[in-house]
Amino acid sequence: MIDKQHITDRFIKYITIDTESDPNNPAFPSTEKQWDLAKVLAEELKQIGMQEVDLDKNCYIMATLPSNLDYEVPTIGFIAHIDTSPDFTGANVKPKIIKNYQGNDIILNKEKNIVLSPDYFEDLLQYKGQTLITTDGTTLLGADDKAGVTEIVSAMEYLIQHPEIKHGKIRICFTPDEEVGKGAHLFNVEKFGSEWAYTMDGSQIGELEYENFNAASAKVTVTGKIVHPGYAKGKMINSMLIANEYVASLPTEETPENTEGYEGFFHLHDIQGNVEQTILEYIIRDHDLDLFEKRKKLMQRIADDFNEEFNQELIHIDIKNQYFNMKEKITPVMHIIDIAEEVMLENNIKPLIKPIRGGTDGSQLSYKGLPCPNIFAGGHNFHGRFEYVPVESMLKATEVIVGIAEKIANKYA
Incomplete structure (x- = not known):
């Protein structure tokens, strides 16, 4: 199984690098600091054994996990974004780790009386007994979408370390400027070369989305x-x-x-x-x-x-x-939803198939010819001081990525 401490450490490394994007800057990426995480990720992908690692001039990172099969299966992709929302500061993130959460109020900042309470955020009660990562009340956390980035890197690392798990060719991409609506603007679908992909950019565990605003x-x-x-x-x-x-x-x-x-x-x-x-x-x-x-x-x-x-x-x-509702582009290829749903059920995750009250890179990518539904990354209360993510949800999302890769290998055997 994927190590809990390892995924926690990786996530904290990513969120403590400020990557807030800027809606008022037409440059690409909109902030220079997004390069800081992009360069870290490019180097880390090489270290874990990914192939064809490419950080392009627009701050898109693409990489390949080659197939270990002796037969052809569709090339699939996994995508997440590296920027954080300009709605709230992402500078100097100081995460708190709450082990064995018991459903109580969490004091994020005693000085400023900032409390994360299940009386207001009822979803917290789903995670009793789990490990939560929260903010200190003065910044957002960055689980949107550094949880997704963490899960994709961790899943690729796990597949590389476990060659007995059979999978086809997998492409991954980390995009800049998703939070300001530009994440897919310069995404090179042809270069990515995937038949379909999944964004790991949803919220609570189980979310599986192919409709958006x-x-x-x-x-x-x-x-x-x-x-x-x-x-x-x-x-x-x-x-x-x-x-x-x-x-x-x-x-x-x-x-x-x-x-x-x-x-x-x-x-x-x-x-x-x-x-x-x-x-x-x-x-x-x-x-x-x-x-x-x-x-x-x-x-x-x-x-x-x-x-x-x-x-x-x-x-x-x-x-x-x-952007437009990707349902029109996903409906003709509903087998890509079925695969994700089957994997969730096999991992004891209840699929929550519902419309996104927002948009993801996937909505634009679907209209560019890359069908791209959205899978949970695990975080809650995005874009603000009350953001948190259960570590167990990140572990489950990582297992779903691995499971999808294995499922496709078996389906086409």
């Missing part, structure tokens, strides 16, 4: 007129008040905090403004393509109504599609 961003620019407030009657147009009316005109219950499952939403995630100009930054999400298109049209229609009322273009909207 259709996604767009919307920048709403409201233009006002500044006039001395003492002489403003009939002249001033306060862009902040118009923006407030615009926000209130969207369905108030169709927000992230009020939706679940297949329900879509409008998410206002940033506001900057003064009297003369206010900018609203939205993301638009829906699993259903028709409803997704209707959401975009609604945002434009509300703006048009305001502009008509004021007889001038007060509101301008710039909507950009980000």
Whole structure:
């Protein structure tokens, strides 16, 4: 079996390297510090015995585990991303290790009274008796997606050390800038050379996902007129008040905090403004393509109504599609889901097949010709101070990778 301490040490090594990406930098990768982990990984892959290790000019790391079979099977791939979210700092991560967790409150930071409690985060109760890795309350952890990176490296190392486990050719890739939506942009599918792949980027143990949101961003620019407030009657147009009316005109219950499952939403995630100009930054999400298109049209229609009322273009909207639901690309090759599900069941893991309320590199890669569903990496509460991962979940994810490789070898024997 895979050593628990070994996988813990590897994960901690990765998360203590800051790789936060930057949504405002068009460079690739968006932050130079992503190279720090990329170089470590490239060297480590060589040390464990991987072949064709390549770190390219865009910070993608690809490597090969050659087949040990005397017959042909499909080449498969495993993918994870090395960057962490800009939503919360990933600098100076100081992980805490909670052994034999008993369902109690975990004090992350006594000084600042930051507590990880099962009263609020009920999922913690699934992991009684297990070893949890948490933050110290001042940073995110980076299990998204350094848990996935850890699992892929550990699975490859295990297969190399156990040649009696039969497997076909396996390709792996670690991508930059997934958290800012660019992880698949410069991914060379032809070079990767895999028939299909799995991203190890899901959350709790058992997650197996092949549906994700259709996604767009919307920048709403409201233009006002500044006039001395003492002489403003009939002249001033306060862009902040118009923006407030615009926000209130969207369905108030169709927000992230009020939706679940297949329900879509409008998410206002940033506001900057003064009297003369206010900018609203939205993301638009829906699993259903028709409803997704209707959401975009609604945002434009509300703006048009305001502009008509004021007889001038007060509101301008710039909507950009980000990615689409990969279900369309996975449904014709559902055997790749069946294989992962069978392996989970064989490892006493209950498969949780459900839609992703977000997106992964896999959604874009599926549209680039590489069908790529998503498998759990084990972490919870991503992108914030309450992030944690059970070590046992990382071990199980590693076993699933090994199991998929072995299953494919047996199926095509």
